[in-house]
Structure formats: C-alpha cells, structure tokens
Amino acid sequence: MKDLKISENDVTQQPVKIAARDVQVYYDQTHAIRDVSVDIQDRNVTAFIGPSGCGKSTFLRCLNRMNDTIPSSRVEGTIRIDGEDIYDRKVDPVQLRAKVGMVFQKPNPFPKSIYDNVAYGPRIHGLARNKAELDEIVERALRRGAIWEEVKDRLQAPGTGLSGGQQQRLCIARAVATEPEVLLMDEPCSALDPIATAQVEELIDELRRNYSVVIVTHSMQQAARVSQKTAFFHLGNLVEYGDTDDIFTNPKDPRTESYITGRIG
Amino acid sequence: MKDLKISENDVTQQPVKIAARDVQVYYDQTHAIRDVSVDIQDRNVTAFIGPSGCGKSTFLRCLNRMNDTIPSSRVEGTIRIDGEDIYDRKVDPVQLRAKVGMVFQKPNPFPKSIYDNVAYGPRIHGLARNKAELDEIVERALRRGAIWEEVKDRLQAPGTGLSGGQQQRLCIARAVATEPEVLLMDEPCSALDPIATAQVEELIDELRRNYSVVIVTHSMQQAARVSQKTAFFHLGNLVEYGDTDDIFTNPKDPRTESYITGRIG
Amino acid sequence: MSEIPNPAAPIADPRGASLLVQDARTAKRNRAEGRFKLYGILAICIGLLMLLVLLGTILSRGTGAFQQSFLTLPVELSAAKLDKKGNRDIEDIKKVSTFGYAPLMSAALAAKVEKAGIETGLKPKQMADILSKDAAAQLRDFVLQNTDLVGQTIEFEFLTNSRVDGYLKGRVTRDSIANDKNISAEQLDLVDALIADGALNKRFNLDFITGADASDARPEAAGMGVAMLGSLFMMLVVLALALPIGVAASIYLEEFAPKNWITDIIEVNISNLAAVPSIVFGILGLAVFINYMHLPSSAPLVGGLVLTLMTLPTIIISTRAALKAVPPSIRDAALGVGASKMQSVFHHVLPLAAPGILTGTIIGLAQALGETAPLLLIGMVGFIASNPPDGIAEGLMAPNSAMPAQIYEWAKRADPAFYERAWGGIIILLVFLITMNAIAVLLRRRFERRW
Amino acid sequence: MSDFFNSITGGGLAILLLALAGAGYFLARSRALATAGGDARRLHSLPRYYGTNAAMTTLLPALLVLALWSLLQPMLIQSSVLDTIPPSAVGEGASVNLVMSDVRRMASGLDLAVAEDMLSRQQAEGISADAPELQRIFADLGVALGGEFSPPVLAGAQLYRSLDATGHVWRILVVLALALAGLVLSLRVSTADFRARNMVERGIKALLILAALLAILTTIGIVLSMLFETLNFFRLHPWQDFFLGNNWAPNFRGDSDLSIMPLLWGTLYISLIALLVAVPIGLFAAIYLSEYADNRIRSIAKPLLEILAGIPTIVYGLFALLTVGPFLVKVFGRGDQGLLGVDWMSGATSVLTAGLVMGIMLIPFVSSLSDDIINAVPQSLRDGSYGLGATHSETIRQVVLPAALPGIVGAVLLAASRAIGETMIVVLGAGAIARISANPFEAMTTITTRIVSQLTGDTDFASPETLVAFALGLTLFVLTLGLNVLALIIVRKYREQYE
Amino acid sequence: AAARDQVQVAGSSTVLPYASIVAEAFGENFDFPTPVVESGGSSAGLKRFCEGLGENTIDVANASRRIKENEIAACAANGVSDIIEVRIGYDGIVFASDINGESFAFAPSDWYTALSDKIVKDGEVIANPHQNWSDVNPDFPDQPIQAYIPGTKHGTREVFEENVILAGCEATGDFEKFMETAEGADEKARKKAAEKACITLRGDGKSVDIDGDYTETLARIESNKDGIGVFGLAFYENNTDKLQVATMGGVEPTTETIAAGDYPVSRPLFFYVKKAHIGVIPGLKEFVEFFVADEVAGPDGPLAEYGLVSDPELAETQSVVADEKVMDGGS
C-alpha cells in the first residue's frame, strides 16, 4: 500500500483511533471502495476529499457500520477502533454508533419537535438523570450546533419546518448531544452559509480537543482550514493520505495534484 | 425601497426578465419575506446570498409559484415575468414552471431510471418527435449536467441509487432538459465536488447566453465567479441588490458588508 | 487503548469502554430489542398458525366434497317408454318426465344385481333407492342430448344417494343408520356387494366444481360452478368500479381537495361507511338498484354494485394512506419541471402509492368475495339453480348466486352431505381468493420500493 | 321520420355520441397540429390533450343533458298524464301512484304489442278499452295489471305513449345538437395557444370530485333508506325505551323491550377485545415484516396473512363455536377439571370467544396496511436514528411509528369498523343474549347481528320487532360517525409530516 | 323487452327446502326454467311480495306463518290486491338431544318449568331456581338444563311459546296464579300480562336463543353434550345418527302423528301468489299447481319424504289453486 506508507511516515504525536485495513465495499456488483487502508488519529480532524461518487460517503458509513442498513452493501477487510475490530461478531453496532456519531449528507431531522430531535440521543443512552439535565444537554448541543439563537423560542416547533441550513445544524446538534468519541460528518456545511459554516468549523475545532472528527467536504478551503489530516479518494481508491498541509502544498500523487488544482473530477 | 433604488441605478444593458415588487411571503403567522422588490435581468446570472433561514429559498420558490404547494404559505405583492403578473388568476402555474425551471436544495430524483428522470420533462412538454430525438435531448441534458460520463452505461439504473452529488447533477440535467427560459437553482453545488462545481458553473455560464439564471449559494466565491448581479437577503429583507462586483467590493449596506466579511449570520 | 476520562462527560457515558464488551445499559437495550423482535416473530407465527389451523380444518372437512360415488349400470333406453311415437322427435321425448325414467333405472339395477349374482331381499324399488334422486334427471338430460341412442343399451354412471356416498367416505356407518329411515342395513349389504363387483366406486367429482346447486333432497348433485361464475361476475363489477372510483376519490381528497370542512365531512363519511354493517348496504341496494332503478333482482350486476359500495371505503382509506406516504419532494420535483399537478399525481405519486392501493384492493375484494349478508336482501341467497350464463350480459343480468351465499345455504341444510359440500365450497372459494390475491401480490411486488 | 328516431335506442344514441367524440378527438388533434405548423413543440399542450378535450366537450354536456332529461321526462309526463285522469278512475283505497303504475305498465304493454306486430301503430294509439282483443294481447305479452281495466287508464297510457315518443324525439335532437355544438366549439378553439391540458385536467378533476361525492351519495342513500322505517319504528315504539332502556327482548306478540343499550355494550365490548387481539399482533407483524424480515419472508408471509381476511366469516364462526369456545371452556371453566381449576366460563359462546376469533380475522387489516405505511417512511429517518446509536427497536418505536401514525390509525379504524360490522362470528361465537355485563366469559350480542336477525326473521314486516332493525342501523351509523370524528381530531393532533 | 322468464319466489327459510325441491323437479319436467327461490325470512319475503306488481317484483312469497292483516293492507296499498293463499303442509317441531346422551319424555309443563323466568312454587312467584332436569321432574336424569331454542325472529319460536311454554304454564296452573297477581285494568289486559309472564324465559344462559339455523343448534349440541335443542322434523330425520328425539306428551314426532294431530307442536307452512302475475309470468300457474299436486305434496311425494307433514286437506288447497281463489280482504 503505497498510500498507506505515506501516512505512516507522517504520524503525529496523537494515538491512532481508527485503523482501517484493506477495506473493500461492494454494492451488489459495484465495487465502490477498493483496498482502502487508513489510520485516523484521535483528537484530530481528518478530511475526506475527492470527486463526487468516489466513495467518501460509503467509506465514512463503514466507520460506524451504517452500511449495515443498506441490504445490497458488503464490507470486507478490517476496521479497528481503539484496537477493536468493529466488524467483529461480538461488537454491537448500536454501541458502536453511540461511540461513533454521524451527521448525514442530506439533513434528516425527525418529524418531531426541535427539542425532541436533540433530546432523542441522550434519552436513549440515558445521559440525563432528569428533565433539567436534559434541558441543559439540549441547550448545550444546540449552542454547539450554532442554532440555539434561531430556535430557542420555538423548541417545540417541528424540526422539519426549518430551512435547509437550519435542519443541517439541527442534525449536527443532535449528533453532538450524544457525546460521541468519534464524529463522522458527511458534508456538514454544504447547506450552510459562511457564518454558520464558520460556527460549525469552530465547533469542529472545539470537538477536536477531546474527540476524533472525520469530515467529508468538497471545499478544499474548508479541508485546509479545519483538518490536520486529509485523505484523497478517487474512483473508490484512497489515493493519498497525509498531513493536510503536505497534501495541499506538496501532493505526492499526480491525481491528487490535478484534483486540487482542479483538473480531474 | 432603498434597496431597489440601488439596483435601478445599476441597470445594465439587459432587459428585465423578472420584476418583483413589494413581495411578502407568510408561512401561517411567520413573515418570511418582507417587502422584497427586485428586477432580475435576462441573459444574466443573479445570485441570492444571505445567512441560512433568511428566506432565499422561499423567495426563489415564489418566482415559479412553487410556493403554491405549501398550504400554509401566502404570497403578496406582484411578480412579473416578461411583464406578465405570474400571480394573475389567468396564469397557468404549470406553464409558468415549464418556463421557469427549478433545481431544489435537496436532490430529489424520481424513483425511476436515470433516463426516465431526464426524459420526463421533454415528454410531458412534447419536445421530442421521436425516440431518437428524445435520446439526444437526454444525452445533451446529462452532458450539460456534467454527469453523462458517469451514468452513460447505466441509464436504466434507478436515479435514487446515485451518490448525493450525482443525484444533484441529475436534477440539474432534468431541469435543463425542458429548456426553460429562467432557471432557478437552489444551492445546486452544495453537494458537489470542485470539479463538478466547475462544470456546473460552466453550464450556468453557458445558459446565461440564452436564459436568465437565478442561483442561491452560500459560497461568496461562487457568487463572485458566476453571477453578474447579487442580491443579499437578511431576515427576510432584501438588504442590497446590485452588480456583483459592486456588492463584493463596495457594499452599501453595513449588514452586507459584515456578512461578506463574515461578521453576521 | 484507554482514554483520559472526560470530566465534562455525564455519568452514563460509556466513554472508553470496550466495544467487545457490552455495557449494562446496552445489554439491557439489546434485550429490549430482542424482545421487540421476538414479539414480531410471535405475531407472525400466531397469524400463520391460525391460518394453518383454519386451512387444516377446512381441508380436512372439505376434501371429501371433491369425491363422489357413482354406480355404473348398463341401462336399456327402451324406445317403448321414451319415444312412444317412435319418431325420435325431441319434443316428444321431452314429454317423458323424470318419473318415466325411474322404472328404467330400477330395471337396470335389478338386472345388474341378478347378473352379478348378488343375493338380496330388497324389492327393485328399494334397491333403486341407493341411487340419487337426481339419477333420473341425469339420465333424462343425457337422453335429450343423445336422442339417437334411444332404443340402445348404454353404460351409464349414476350418482348414488348421499347416504351411500357417505358410507363409501366413512361418514355413514352401519351403527349410525340405526334410526335412519333413508337407508337400511340391507341396502348397505347391496352396496357392499356392488362395490365388490366393481360397479360402485368413488372418483373425482368434476361436477362439484362446474355444476349448479341442487335441492335439499339431492346433495350429491349439488355443485359450485354456477355460483362461482356469479362471484366472478360480481368481482368483475367490483373491480371495474370500486378500484377506479376508489382511487379517483382518494386522489381528489388527498391531492386536490382544499382542506376545509366539506372535505372533512367527506373524509369522516368515508371512514364511517367502512363501519356500516354490510347488510345495510343490502338495504340500500334493494332500495336503489332494484326498487328505484328497476334492475333485476338476484342479478350479479346488482350484487356487484352493492359490494362496490361496500368495498369503496376500504379501498379509499388504504389508497389515501398510501398517497399520504409519498414524500412531498417527489411532487415538488415533478412540478419543478413543469408537470401539472394532475401529471405529477398520475405519473409519479400514483405509481409510488400502488403497493398500498393494491393492498387495499386485495383486502377489499377479499371482503367482497366472502360477503353474504347484503346478498340476502337483493335475492342472491337461496336456491338458484340456473344454467351457466351464455355471455357477459347474461352473466351480469341472469339470476345467480355467489360462492359465499351458496356455502351459507349449504351449511344450513339438513343433510350432513351438504355440510361436507359447504366445506368443499370453502376450499373452492379460497382457491379463487388466492388466485385473485396472487395476481395482485405479483403486481404489488413490482411496485414495491423503498426510496 | 319518427321511425328513424324510434330506431335510435339508448345504446344507439350512445354509439352515435361516441362516434362523434372519436371524430372530435382526431379532428381537434390534427387541427391543433396544423395551426402549429405541424410542430408539436409549439403547441401549448401535447396534441393528445387537444383531442381529448374535443372528445370531452362533445361527450360530457350531451351525456349530462341526456341523464337529466331521462330523469325528468318521466316526471313531467307523469304529471301531465295524471292531470287527464279523473279522480273517479282512482279506485277506493288505491292511490294515484297505483294508477300511474298501471298506466306505465299498460303503455309498455302497448309498446310491446306494436313491437310484436300484434297491433299496428295506429291501432295502438286509437284502440279503445272495450276492444276485446286488448285483454288477450296483454295476457299473451305478459303485462300484469293491478287494477281494473278502465278506459281512463287506457287513455292515460295512450297519452303517455305519445308524450313519451315526442320526448324521445326531442331528447335525441337536443342531445345530438349539444354534442355537435360541443364538437364545433372545441374544434374552433383547438389552436396552438389553447390550453387544452388545463381543460382536460379540469374535466378529470370533475370526475375525481364526482367519485368523491359518491361517498356522500352512498351516505345519503343509506340514511334515506333507513330513515323512514326508523321514523315508523319510533311511531310504534317509545324512543325512551329504545335509547335509555336496558333490556332487549323482542317478542312475537308485540309489546317487546327493544333497547339498544345492551346491544351497544356488546358491540363495544366484543370489538374492543377483537382490537386488543388484532392491533398488537397486526402491528407487530407489520413491524417485523417491514423492518426485520428479509424480502423473501416478507413476500411470503404478507400474502399468507392476507388470506386470513378472505376466509369466509362463517368458517371463523364455526371455528369459534367448535374449536376456540370449547378450548376456552377447558381453560377457564369446568371447575376442578379445567386447566386453571376455575369455573368462570360455562358455555362455549362468550364475548371472549368471539373477540379472539374476530381479532384473528382482523390481523391482516392492521398488518398489511401498516406494513405498507411503515415501508413508506423514508430511509433517511431511520439512518438518522441509527447514526445516533439507537437500536432497531428504538428507531421503530420512536421514529418510524410516529411518522407512520396517521396511516396506522387509519388501518386500526378500518379494523374497528370491520369488527363493528361483523355478524357471522358474533352469531356463532358470542351467543345471542343481550345483556350488560363486564364479564368477558358471558355470552352477549351486537347491534349488527340483531339487525340481520330482525330483518331476516319471520315477524310481521311492519311490526316494531322488524322495524327496529332500521333504528338500530341508523343509530349505529350516527355512533360510528361520532367515533370517526373523534379519530379524525386525534389524528390531526398527532399528525407528523416527514421530509 | 319480454317479461322475465322464470318464476321468482322469496321468503321463509323453513319453506325454502320444500320450495327448492319442487322448483328443481319443476325445472326438470317442464319446459319452463327452474324458478328462483330466495331465502331471507317470511318478513322480508312478504315485504318484497307487497312491493307492487310487475316483473321486477316477486311472484310468490313463502311464509312459515299466515300473512297478517296489516301486511295485506300494505300489499293492497301497492296494488297487490288479489292474493292466493296456499297452505302446503305442516312443519313438525321436535326436541332432540345428543344421540349418546340420556333420553327424555317431555310434557309441555316440563319445558315451562325448566325455562320460564319466574315460576310458581308453593303459591309464591319466584325466580326459576332449577339447575338440573332432575329438579324439574324427578323422573329426569340429573343433567344440567341447557336448552337451545329458536331465536325470537323465528316463526318456530312463536309455536314453541304458544304450544309448549304457554300450554305448560296453563297445565301447571301457574297461569292462574299469574292472572291473580297480574296488574291490569280489565280481564284482557291481565290475561295478556299473565301470558307474558309465562313466556318470559330465563336470561341466565340456561336457555340460549339460536338465531342461526338448525345446523347451528346441532353444532352447539356437539360442543355441549348436555344440550337439548329444538329442530324441524325434516332436519332431525336427516341427522338421526347424531340426535335422538324426545317424545312430547308421550307422542313421538313423525309425519303420521303430526298429520293426525297427535303430536302437539307443529305449524302450518304457506305460500302466497300474486294473481295478477298468473298468465303473465310464464310457468307461474303451472308451478303452483305442480307444488300442491298429489305426487309432490301428497303423503308419498318427495316433500313428505323429505319431512314435510302433508296437509290432510290438500285437495281443498288444490282447488283453491285451480280456481285462482283469492283471499278475503282482497277486492
């Protein structure tokens, strides 16, 4: 694995949180992810970039086994979180997903009130002892999701009645509320305006202090701004993985270079 | 209307395609759009920018009366396209929408094959005399949507099985296929990678030669790149409207300035 | 790899715990999950078990009806008796009533007994009692169709009496006939001898599937065929009316109707119609279709119309639920490319709602197929032993019964042989139903898709 | 001339109209295309819409007038014929309607006679009542006459015939003229700019509305067909007893206690038990099928369960009486010999027996419809929940079911409706004793079974014992209406719109 | 359009089997199509009969009771004035229990004492205390009382109340006691109240109304072997392998004893014909004549063989039919 070696050379001081080896993903016949091996570090932000349809979402979904919900998909290879194989038969995907939260590409608020949307995770995981604590958790999550000011007066209004960007931030708040160790974000800012984007980026930066964050983005600028590590995918392959600065200033693979400079897609 | 005056001062040589006057939109009690008056020119790209939830989508939907489908929404004021009031009782919203195409914020392909997704519009508008012509239209639209290469081998596969960005481009292709005079695009590139974004921007530029394009975007860069006119919305108000260059280099309203420089949201 | 504990994290946080070991809370939740799933499996199993029990009961009681005992005898179609004028004119032969055929049969049976060397103390008339009361009619029908055979001796398969048939099927035993004045032990001796001779045997009974009803005195001759056609024509009417009208009404209410009190009234009304006892639809049908519109009574057309009214609410309710479930973004997408509301509904929403619509149709038709009460009032329950209709028009207008009505009638009749036929009829009804469902299920599967 | 019109029967007219409509379709289509220079793209709508519009404009008004005319003509003719009949011709105790029906029957007899060539047209118009052959002709033709054969009736019949013939001619003329006018009009407007699609869609929408109104018509029909008899009932029987009494004991000799209360109680009780069986089982089955089961199991189990809805109810009834009832007695009855050692249940027929069996029948109503609804909940909502670490069942309970609630309520309502309307299972499974008791092991009965039995019995049809069926039906109708309004309000309140 | 070509009959489900046997034989032996015989009960049958004249109304109504005055009036109001009443025979009503159970020899008073809601004991009107048949009559076995009697909509129920319960009430002398205790302005009202007291049956489940048909009664006896049910004679005769019949007043029910009037519980069966339809509906007259012909309805005919107690005065009925003699009350 040529790509992998690059990344191994660049290990920083952080321990490895997620280690993927030779991951293959198939949708029925389609081979969507080929031979991807990558080490994602703790207390770091890792960005996945690459042209549309290259498999970023697919790979991201493997990391918390959300792929299990797509009947046609099949995952091969091993992915370890904290050294434990998450595809092990003994692993409970539910527990895994509590640990590895996710924000989806399309905002998908529940058809419930804004409050209930956020309180949902803490409730099922029993994170709050009482209503007051829950209120507090919800408020903190909404603040971190940079949406508190907009919705604080209508917490009981349905989450589906928000604008696209508001819905997306609500989903971020919802994911943050369960306090995951790893947060997977699939283009979390694509529906957001610059200010909200800045707020989310700030949040990501804050999260980085305790958690590992993986973010899919189409914006090189964003990747450059928020991430420490960047992985470039192309046609299902992990082409290059390394320190963000290196990737953007000094890409090793010609494909990466041409993508960053805007020549392939 | 202070804002309007600005825009009127900046009229370029292009004729006015859409003229909105004192538009108000309500969702039940919520006053989502206040007193918006704007002239959108033909053969031009107009960008709507503004923080999330400020009413860009809402206003955009007014322009082809997609708001009619939300029972709680109410539109006041006049919007004229080519001098004809589109809210006139005699106007057929269907005909209007054939003339004013739309790409939605969330990709929403039909659960049909990719081919049928694109062919649908031309079919119901009788744009093709025979199968060969239809094939041609579909291919051209998919090419313009910058997705032809990815899907040309699986035109009969379901449109819903594509990746998020592919779905969005499919929706663009679908909208382009009916050859509208005005194309409304609600954050068309938010799910797209830079290359696809560049292709769509190229398409927008190409469309501009014949049509009027209105695009909602969160990316200032994009607005600056593709649009000739920019409108800045804030809390339902049209704060400022004018030549894109002016808006970005020399905003007249303090709110515009702080948004562009990233201070309000 | 262990994490530094996070002081800000709340108490129940499983932070840092191994994924390979389930924490207590997850284990508890997983047990709840297991239970939940188990309830689902249990529910399905209960449902299927009940189905199995019901089908088992039906099959074990009803299969007998598809078998029938026949006695094969050489009969001399004596020209002297049947065609007294000797000109083989069908009109003249018709004049001989069934009473005129009875002696031919007794004679034939007596001859057979003699030829086979069976000893019996019975008189020819008593011997002939083991034959069905329908036997004479059988023979007469045959002769009327083959007048050229008059004067010859033919081998003819006669139906036997229901008691004899029951004896062959084990329903009637020598013990059980102790008080029975319809059959005697000597007659059973004769039956045994004829079985030994090979003249009397049991075989598959096609007439049960194709024939018409017979009166109470002749259970062995009763068949389901004509009633089946009656049901078929009714279902055609129901399908042709209830499905389009139901879907049309649902489309209007769900997609076009302004949401105001008028549509509320219609909506409530429709759910309410679903709760109207089916016999009330019979009252309505009698008043409107027969007394007011002067349609013929006992006609499958009227039955179909009544059942249409009865099924409509079921179809409308399920169709509306299905339409409601189609995501609004699909409608937006269609409108956005310039489709009219109507086109968006017919091109996109309706196909997506098709599985739900078909489910409603399956359930509605199943209900209509098995319904008796409303038919009672429009004259489709009773003794309607007409011939199979010649064409669609006659099929719709000529008096006919329906399968459930026929079953209901048979179940009421005194002779236990009818009871067996009622269960047999239920088997036919179910086969009919399953065929009907299978078509709809196949269709439904083509439309099913999660988006 | 009149021969020509006579030769156009109802069917003939319909064919003529259809032919006109067909011609309209093709003419309008090609005319529209012609105005657009043969280029369909320049048309406002697709060419077929122009054709359909023309066919529609030709057909619909003509059919509407035809229908109205056919409805009104007999009434008008009747009133003018009645004017000519002297009051003396209306026999004692007979009503005007009776005479009128004789007139009609005789008129159709005369028509028949003409058709069969037994009378010439002139004869039919001029023949007098004492003509000897008339009686014979009528008998030959099979014309039943109620009253005496009187000259005024015959005169009335002759007038009836002539009016009818005139009406027939005019009807054909007017209808054809309308159709032609529609055709010409629609052809004239079929130009490129004409909004043909809008017109066609307006037509389709009218049809859709008509379909929805059919439900209202049915309701009106049901109410009307029961209202008069209900009023008759209340004329014979005190309403206080019916609504407020607590005893149901119809009696041949009259003077019966006919109170709805015990029946209503039985209805609610049995339906409740049935729903307690059907809703959990059905809902869990639906959840399992749509969420857990793989496609193969689902595609087998769902249709299998649907068979339960199609098994004739008489089978369920016998099942209740012969299998479930005795089993329950074995469990809950027989004292020390029973399985539980209790003696709560003596007979096989009870509320519980009927409720259980009815519940089984209703399983597919809940399971199949709910399965479809649950299946329609977008996958993205499930993903959102899984992504937060929710288990499958938590997702179902807290996200999927609430989103599917309106549809599920609809399914449950349908099941409840069916439970209220069921007869055979109750007759055989629940016994026929009307009483108010909370003990589920006792026999009870329901309103619907009483309607059926009172209506199909041997009692005198004008007696309160028979008429009570109508009052029961109408009351049940009003009650379920109330329940449905309630359900609507509840669903409105909890309705959640996804996406 | 030509008139409807088959005879249409509707009404009582008790008459239905006989009517269908006749209809079948008629269809076989005449050139007319087999008549359609609908069930639905005497009430519904007569109602449709009285709806008017013409081919969309029925020709013949079967009834297990005589037509009532107000029904005749309702008929007349709709133009159905000339009605021919035809009595076809009698329906025997028998009491039968499971073949393997105990045998019974009843008197009407036993049924009254077992089933009435209130009985007189030691001069007091008390709620019926009897639980077992042996409480009713020491000669009876110690078997719980469980009676399956026709529902109140059945014509049979009327006969049961009249000939068994009321007769029993009078036989035990309870009737007089009820007369004494009854309230009422005059003799007639008191008598009515007393009758009502006699025929009000207990509601504690010892007596179960059967609203279905005899097969249901049979099914109930099969599921509860202690049960005793009320059946039609024809039904019993077809199910002698499952049922044993009880004697009433010492007489065993057979077609002969009933025809002779020895067996007390039976009822006449009728059908009613629209005279106006005779000669109009093809085959109507022939059908009616065939129905009452000796070889059909006579003591040796198929109807008797099936269980109908043939009318000793059949000849009179035949002449009524032959002369198309309408009922009084008609014009």
Ligand SMILES: Nc1ncnc2c1ncn2[C@@H]1O[C@H](COP(=O)(O)OP(=O)(O)OP(=O)(O)O)[C@@H](O)[C@H]1O
């Ligand atoms: N269907 C609706 N019902 C009620 N309120 C709505 C609805 N849709 C939007 N709104 C409200 O109207 C306001 C404007 O919404 P809109 O979708 O136009 O915002 P936007 O500018 O497009 O935001 P974004 O960039 O996040 O998509 C918001 O406050 C939103 O909550």
Ligand SMILES: Nc1ncnc2c1ncn2[C@@H]1O[C@H](COP(=O)(O)OP(=O)(O)OP(=O)(O)O)[C@@H](O)[C@H]1O
């Ligand atoms: N459910 C599915 N069934 C079949 N193929 C799928 C499915 N989801 C994704 N694919 C295919 O797998 C490939 C990778 O998809 P994926 O969604 O991972 O792309 P992506 O990198 O996230 O793209 P984008 O940036 O557009 O979201 C694409 O070719 C896509 O068409």
Ligand SMILES: [Mg+2]
């Ligand atoms: Mg993606």
Ligand SMILES: [Mg+2]
């Ligand atoms: Mg928006």
